[in-house]
Amino acid sequence: xxxxxxxxxxxxxxxxxxxxxxxxxxxxxxxxxxxxxxxxxxxxxxxxxxxxxxxxxxxxxxxxxxxxxxxxxxxxxxxxx
Numbered sequence: 001x002x003x004x005x006x007x008x009x010x011x012x013x014x015x016x017x018x019x020x021x022x023x024x025x026x027x028x029x030x031x032x033x034x035x036x037x038x039x040x041x042x043x044x045x046x047x048x049x050x051x052x053x054x055x056x057x058x059x060x061x062x063x064x065x066x067x068x069x070x071x072x073x074x075x076x077x078x079x080x081x
Contacts, residue, residue, distance in 0.1 A: 007015070019029040066072045 015029055016026055019026045065076050
């Protein structure tokens, strides 16, 4: 899946340098870092507030929702479905 993220210039330069030193791609470096972060235990501040309750239901996308057009998707969300 393709995505766009904004990173500080100094972080991007350091990441590209590290990838080049490892004879790897920036994509591989980011993927390894994300997998490592998601694999390990959660660190940082303890959670304050209720836990997220994930609700999973059968279904699909509404027929009038176009995920290929960000502007249309934003309008759809503002309309309140």
